[in-house]
Amino acid sequence: xxxxxxxxxxxxxxxxxxxxxxxxxxxxxxxxxxxxxxxxxxxxxxxxxxxxxxxxxxxxxxxxxxxxxxxxxxxxxxxxxxxxxxxxxxxxxxxxxxxxxxxxxxxxxxxxxxxxxxxxxxxxxxxxxxxxxxxxxxxxxxxxxxxxxxxxxxxxxxxxxxxxxxxxxxxxxxxxxxxxxxxxxxxxxxxxxxxxxxxxxxxxxxxxxxxxxxxxxxxxxxxxxxxxxxxxxxxxxxxxxxxxxxxxxxxxxxxxxxxxxxxxxxxxxxxxxxxxxxxxxxxxxxxxxxxxxxxxxxxxxxxxxxxxxxxxxxxxxxxxxxxxxxxxxxxxxxxxxxxxxxxxxxxxxxxxxxxxxxxxxxxxxxxxxxxxxxxxxxxxxxxxxxxxxxxxxxxxxxxxxxxxxxxxxxxxxxxxxxxxxxxxxxxxxxxxxxxxxxxxxxxxxxxxxxxxxxxxxxxxxxxxxxxxxxxxxxxxxxxxxxxxxxxxxxxxxxxxxxxxxxxxxxxxxxxxxxxxxxxxxxxxxxxxxxxxxxxxxxxxxxxxxxxxxxxxxxxxxxxxxxxxxxxxxxxxxxxxxxxxxxxxxxxxxx
Amino acid sequence: xxxxxxxxxxxxxxxxxxxxxxxxxxxxxxxxxxxxxxxxxxxxxxxxxxxxxxxxxxxxxxxxxxxxxxxxxxxxxxxxxxxxxxxxxxxx
Numbered sequence: 001x002x003x004x005x006x007x008x009x010x011x012x013x014x015x016x017x018x019x020x021x022x023x024x025x026x027x028x029x030x031x032x033x034x035x036x037x038x039x040x041x042x043x044x045x046x047x048x049x050x051x052x053x054x055x056x057x058x059x060x061x062x063x064x065x066x067x068x069x070x071x072x073x074x075x076x077x078x079x080x081x082x083x084x085x086x087x088x089x090x091x092x093x094x095x096x097x098x099x100x101x102x103x104x105x106x107x108x109x110x111x112x113x114x115x116x117x118x119x120x121x122x123x124x125x126x127x128x129x130x131x132x133x134x135x136x137x138x139x140x141x142x143x144x145x146x147x148x149x150x151x152x153x154x155x156x157x158x159x160x161x162x163x164x165x166x167x168x169x170x171x172x173x174x175x176x177x178x179x180x181x182x183x184x185x186x187x188x189x190x191x192x193x194x195x196x197x198x199x200x201x202x203x204x205x206x207x208x209x210x211x212x213x214x215x216x217x218x219x220x221x222x223x224x225x226x227x228x229x230x231x232x233x234x235x236x237x238x239x240x241x242x243x244x245x246x247x248x249x250x251x252x253x254x255x256x257x258x259x260x261x262x263x264x265x266x267x268x269x270x271x272x273x274x275x276x277x278x279x280x281x282x283x284x285x286x287x288x289x290x291x292x293x294x295x296x297x298x299x300x301x302x303x304x305x306x307x308x309x310x311x312x313x314x315x316x317x318x319x320x321x322x323x324x325x326x327x328x329x330x331x332x333x334x335x336x337x338x339x340x341x342x343x344x345x346x347x348x349x350x351x352x353x354x355x356x357x358x359x360x361x362x363x364x365x366x367x368x369x370x371x372x373x374x375x376x377x378x379x380x381x382x383x384x385x386x387x388x389x390x391x392x393x394x395x396x397x398x399x400x401x402x403x404x405x406x407x408x409x410x411x412x413x414x415x416x417x418x419x420x421x422x423x424x425x426x427x428x429x430x431x432x433x434x435x436x437x438x439x440x441x442x443x444x445x446x447x448x449x450x451x452x453x454x455x456x457x458x459x460x461x462x463x464x465x466x467x468x469x470x471x472x473x474x475x476x477x478x479x480x481x482x483x484x485x486x487x488x489x490x491x492x493x494x495x496x497x498x499x500x501x502x503x504x505x506x507x508x509x510x511x512x513x514x515x516x517x518x519x520x521x522x523x524x525x526x527x528x529x530x531x532x533x534x535x536x537x538x539x540x541x542x543x544x545x546x547x548x549x550x551x552x553x554x555x556x557x558x559x560x561x562x563x564x565x566x567x568x569x570x571x572x573x574x575x576x577x578x579x580x581x582x583x584x585x586x587x588x589x590x
Numbered sequence: 591x592x593x594x595x596x597x598x599x600x601x602x603x604x605x606x607x608x609x610x611x612x613x614x615x616x617x618x619x620x621x622x623x624x625x626x627x628x629x630x631x632x633x634x635x636x637x638x639x640x641x642x643x644x645x646x647x648x649x650x651x652x653x654x655x656x657x658x659x660x661x662x663x664x665x666x667x668x669x670x671x672x673x674x675x676x677x678x679x680x681x682x
Contacts (some may be wrong), residue, residue: 051681065677077672105654107635178653234627235658237636242650246658257627258617261620279640298677376650376657377643385591412659415667416650430671512663521663 002380018483023276026206028487031283034489038519044086050085054505057082068158070168071590072150073143085509088518092283092463099191102232102524105241113233124183135179139259142174168589178421196225198581199526206276213270220271227254228529236474243375244413248532252362255536274534278341278352279484281527284520285345286491289441290507294499297431300581304406305436308564308571312340313443316560324556328547328573329455330356333447334364335553339560342437343368343409348528349440353448353485354455358535359544367557372409379404380420389422392577397421397585400573401428401515407565410589411437424588435504441492444485452480 012018019025047053064075080362088097106112116124147171153163200221204214231254234240235247240534258264264272294302313336320332334356338347344365351361383389383404389397399420405428408414414433452477495516499507548551576584638648647682655667662668 081672083669110631198664234631237631237634238651239637239647240631242647242655242657243637244657246660248658248660253627257620257623261623262616285661288661293672296672297678340659377646380646381642410658410660411668412656412663415665415671416655419653419655419667420646420649426667427671427674430662430665430668431675434668434672437662486673500658508669516663525664583678587675590674590678 004578010407012479021210022483023210023277024279024483026210027276027279027484028283028490030202031280031286031484032208033282033453034284034523035287035494035515038515042514043510045090045093047085047090050506050509053085054082054503058505065456068150068153068167069164070133070153071171072559073146073171073174076171081504083508084514084515087510087514089513093514093518097518097522099194100519100526101186101191102190102247102522102525103188103236104186105236105240105521106233108232110237113236114184114192114229116183116186118185119440121183121185128180128183129435131304131429132182134306135177139174139177141390142170142177146170146174149401158571161334172423177395193230194227195526196222199225203271203276205275206280208275215269215543216270216417220268223268224530224533227251227258227533227537228526230254231246231533232529242416244410244416245369246412247529248365249369251259251529251532252365252536252539256539256541257536259537259539260541268537272534272537274531274538275352276356277527277531279487281531282352282484283487283491283522284524284527286441286488287511287520288512288516289438289492289496290499291438291492291496292504292507294435294438296435297428297587298580300402300572300580300583301432301435303337303575304402304568304571305432306439308406308567309340309439310443312560312564312567313337315563316340316556319559321554324552324559326556328356328360328553329555330354331360331363331547332556334360335367335556336560337443338364338368338409339371339557341439341443341566342411343372343413344441345410345437346440349444349488350447353444353482354451357481359540359547362535362539362570363544363547363553367553368409371557371561372413376413376417377420379408380417383421383425389425392584395577395584397424398428398576398587399569399572401425401430402432403569405429405432406436406568406572407561408433420430428587441489445489448482448485449477450475456480462562464564513572568590 013022016586060078061075061082064072064078087093103113104116112120146167148165149167152168153160156163158164200218203221204218207217228251231251232247232253234250235245255264292307316336316339317332320326320336321329324332324378326332330351333354334347334351337350338344340346341350347364347368348360350356351364356364383400387396388400391399401418401424404413404421404425405419408417408429411430411433414429415426453473457480484578494510499511502510638644638651640647656665671675
């Protein structure tokens with residue numbers, strides 16, 4: 001993020017020159033290069049007979065759906081078989097996946113984040129054996145009960161509502177049994193070496209073509225990389241993780257500790273390239289914004305996620321400018337988007353689009369993390385306390401899920417809160433949040449255009465001098481528009497088209513569980529991890545305190561979130577229980 | 591910091607840390623802060639005994655949910671939810 005957003009030179013280099021040397025364009029080129037490499041690795045190597053298997057399994061699922069008014073055991077087993085097909089399970093994707101892994105989860109020994117020997121893994125597996133066997137036995141019993149219930153419903157020709165309900169419940173109970181995975185030996189150290197060197201050369205290439213020195217960068221890079229690994233390790237402690245304090249927070253925190261105690265050593269600064277890491281990471285992130293998923297739960301989902309969200313975003317931004325009077329428009333927009341759209345992801349994309357300062361992004365993320373940690377526990381406590389899940393003959397779980405999905409900031413936290421209410425609530429919440437996540441591409445594009453056309457023109461004193469024609473306005477936007485947003489949007493469009501053209505099942509196997517899950521997503525995690533460490537290393541407590549003056553960002557967040565909570569609940573009720581109640585009944589019948 | 595890198599100077603921010611770079615006081619501050627992080631990490635397992643949220647922390651820890659994940663693709667439960675919702679929308 002720029003340190004001085006108003007410093008826009010009137011004489012700027014030609015577009016060709018920017019394309020060849022500019023950081024925005026090189027973020028696009030490098031992001032696209034990585035996506036192209038991912039496609040070359042995974043797309044030519046689909047699982048054997050993929051199309052035939054998809055066709056056969058899909059046909060079985062369809063016939064099972066037609067056979068019974070609920071999803072049968074055979075349906076879920078077939079679906080499980082479909083779900084187990086993953087392009088990243090075949091070589092070389094499998095090996096790449098092990099190298100790109102960040103750290104393992106750990107409980108008592110931090111070393112286990114990086115290394116667990118065969119002997120220790122065997123000991124852990126032995127200790128976990130009783131729990132695992134008990135879960136397997138419970139699953140077996142639950143399946144037998146589900147089978148008996150389904151058979152009884154089938155014997156009545158699936159015409160007895162009570163028997164159908166009993167079968168549906170028994171099948172849901174069987175599916176809800178989770179089998180704890182057996183601990184496996186791991187050694188991430190060789191992976192760190194390979195990924196560390198690979199990423200260092202990758203970023204050095206970008207720096208080289210942009211005309212920056214790479215010697216100092218290569219000396220500094222290991223320090224940023226090691227701090228990133230440390231932050232991943234702390235964020236993967238199981239209890240810290242359960243409370244939502246992820247590696248994002250630790251990355252910023254560790255960087256800030258160094259910056260504000262001994263001071264960030266000058267020799268590290270060449271690798272503190274926050275903007276470059278974020279912009280390239282955003283291009284990779286764009287690839288997983290798949291527009292076809294917007295209609296997953298029909299119009300109600302679109303209204304809760306795509307109508308309430310922009311209303312809350314615009315009203316909160318307006319409130320921040322007119323009532324709270326935040327001095328920084330960038331901070332206002334970043335906090336508003338972070339709170340109303342999807343937490344950290346929206347904060348990153350919006351801050352980059354409006355060129356907010358590092359401290360402003362840090363503040364927005366910090367606020368989001370703290371309030372989310374509270375909401376993970378407070379919302380389920382309130383929902384369960386007032387008995388919402390039991391409202392509308394049990395369909396209240398859908399309302400609770402839609403409410404949490406539309407208001408709690410980060411996807412992981414939404415799922416966690418849903419888990420504390422019930423499975424249907426969790427499924428609804430997770431789906432709503434995912435639909436809302438897709439919105440960040442539109443929000444980032446809109447914010448970048450608004451900043452280019454209005455905010456930056458006002459600052460440069462050109463706004464209001466003349467009325468712009470459509471062509472002139474478009475030219476103005478183009479002149480000031482952050483180019484990496486184009487890469488972000490282009491990646492989303494390309495992958496959305498591919499996903500829709502080849503079908504959702506193919507997309508899941510080859511893209512979500514291949515190019516994206518096995519390549520772009522883990523790389524993106526590394527990029528953002530390094531970006532957050534860089535933010536911390538360049539953030540000063542006192543400058544942060546300046547932005548925090550009078551608690552204005554907190555007031556903005558609390559007021560905006562209150563509006564969000566009220567509007568989302570009202571819209572969820574209206575959509576799921578007044579206008580589209582049959583759809584809610586279908587969700588409950590799954 | 592080693593002199594291998596040619597400089598032991600730290601970045602001076604306006605209003606940032608004062609005093610000579612590498613002064614003992616600053617290193618003590620860093621050591622104290624890191625110690626606090628270590629203590630926090632060591633005390634983290636006690637979260638399940640916290641009044642009010644303890645049982646929920648335990649549920650979330652045992653469920654393995656990626657509570658801190660900020661993007662949908664990093665949360666396996668989202669894929670599970672998508673599968674569950676398949677066919678809910680008649681337009682699918």
